[in-house]
Amino acid sequence: MPVNADAKGKTYPAYEYEVGKEKIREYAHAVGEENPVHFDREQARAAGFRDIPAPPMFAVVYSAGAVGPAVLDPEVGMNFAMMVHGGQEFVWGEPVCAGDTITTDTSVKDIYEKDGRGYYIFESVSRNQDGQQVVRGTWTNIVRGV
Amino acid sequence: MSVKVDLKVTPDKYLPHRYAGASGDFNPIHIDPDFARQVGLPSNILHGLYSMAQVARACTHAAGGDPRSLRRLSVQFRGMGVPEQEIRVTGKERESRDGAVVVELVAEQGDNQIIRNAEAELAIE
Numbered sequence: 001m002p003v004n005a006d007a008k009g010k011t012y013p014a015y016e017y018e019v020g021k022e023k024i025r026e027y028a029h030a031v032g033e034e035n036p037v038h039f040d041r042e043q044a045r046a047a048g049f050r051d052i053p054a055p056p057m058f059a060v061v062y063s064a065g066a067v068g069p070a071v072l073d074p075e076v077g078m079n080f081a082m083m084v085h086g087g088q089e090f091v092w093g094e095p096v097c098a099g100d101t102i103t104t105d106t107s108v109k110d111i112y113e114k115d116g117r118g119y120y121i122f123e124s125v126s127r128n129q130d131g132q133q134v135v136r137g138t139w140t141n142i143v144r145g146v
Numbered sequence: 147m148s149v150k151v152d153l154k155v156t157p158d159k160y161l162p163h164r165y166a167g168a169s170g171d172f173n174p175i176h177i178d179p180d181f182a183r184q185v186g187l188p189s190n191i192l193h194g195l196y197s198m199a200q201v202a203r204a205c206t207h208a209a210g211g212d213p214r215s216l217r218r219l220s221v222q223f224r225g226m227g228v229p230e231q232e233i234r235v236t237g238k239e240r241e242s243r244d245g246a247v248v249v250e251l252v253a254e255q256g257d258n259q260i261i262r263n264a265e266a267e268l269a270i271e
Contacts, residue, residue: 023168030168031199032155035211047212056206056216057199064170085194089220095213138220 003118003146005111007076012106015066021098024054027061044097051097059090059135063124066104067139070122076108078120079143086119086142094132101129109138118146149247149268151237153204157192157229165196192227197260201253204235208249209268217246218267227253227260237266245269 021041028038033055037044044052054061070076096102103126110121124137162176171193174181182190198221209215227233237251246267253261 027168030161030164031196031203033203035206035213037213053213055199055202056213056219057195057202060169060195085223087220087222088195088198089218091218092216 003111003113003143004077007073007108008111010070010073010075010108012066012070012073015104015106017062017065017102017104019054019058019062019096019098019100019102021052023061024052024058024098027058028055031055031057041098049095049097051099054096054098056090056092058096059092059126059137062096062102063104063126063135063137066106066126067122067124067137070106070108071120071139071141076111076120078118078141079146082144082146084142084144085139087138087140089138091136092134093136094128094134096128096134100134102126102134103128113146116144116146118143149208149237149239149249149270151204151208151235151249151251153200153207153235154232155200155235156232157196157227159229161196161229162190162192165193169193169195171195187226189228192229192260194223194227194261197223197227197233197253200233201235201237201251201261201264201266204237204251205249205266205268208237209270215269216266217269219264220266221261221264223260224262225255225258225260227255227258231255233260235261237264240265242270
């Protein structure tokens with residue numbers, strides 16, 4: 001059965017996330033970040049940041065609410081029992097800092113079949129309150145046995 | 147000077163729980179060993195994006211610690227990572243251009259590659 005690519009190009013409502021200092025601290029501790037700029041406002045400002053910066057991979061925290069509904073969309077129709085998160089890319093721009101409001105737009109970038117597997121590629125683009133792009137994410141999910 | 151990446155970290159037994167709380171991903175395959183075994187996994191497994199965060203951290207560390215140095219990171223997730231086993235992230239420079247270096251990386255637990263074909267672009271002062 002070929003994959004249904006009808007959802008290719010579909011977009012989802014923008015998702016807004018307010019970045020907090022304590023959430024950055026919690027995330028930074030969980031992934032083992034040790035750079036004091038992620039914990040101490042004075043050190044962050046001394047290093048040239050507007051406020052405490054999030055570690056780059058904090059992108060998953062403010063993007064999740066945007067990408068989740070796309071991944072779960074019945075119109076995309078992934079078979080979750082056979083799905084794996086196959087690949088991930090982030091391209092970073094302006095740093096994300098405590099106090100920022102990040103808005104993320106998500107779309108279905110591509111759906112195709114290769115070697116009996118379905119490839120479902122989602123793209124998220126996140127911008128801060130000044131309209132600066134902070135990250136572009138490409139999320140690749142692979143469904144076996146399509 | 148050529149950039150070399152080498153980072154070792156051992157996630158403890160409860161790391162997946164802390165990462166679940168920090169990231170919001172409470173999929174039971176990551177935090178419930180009984181559930182994980184019921185669906186055919188050896189135990190609860192690490193979040194792939196946690197492992198990717200270790201690759202990211204290894205990169206910024208190698209570039210001198212500034213989180214702004216990491217411009218791009220792409221990874222492929224393969225074998226499953228598990229808690230309580232050392233993760234080793236290694237990488238070497240492939241090319242250098244326009245004040246940035248491109249580094250190729252893998253993350254392994256013993257012989258098990260949990261991230262492969264990773265590529266990072268790092269700004270180097």
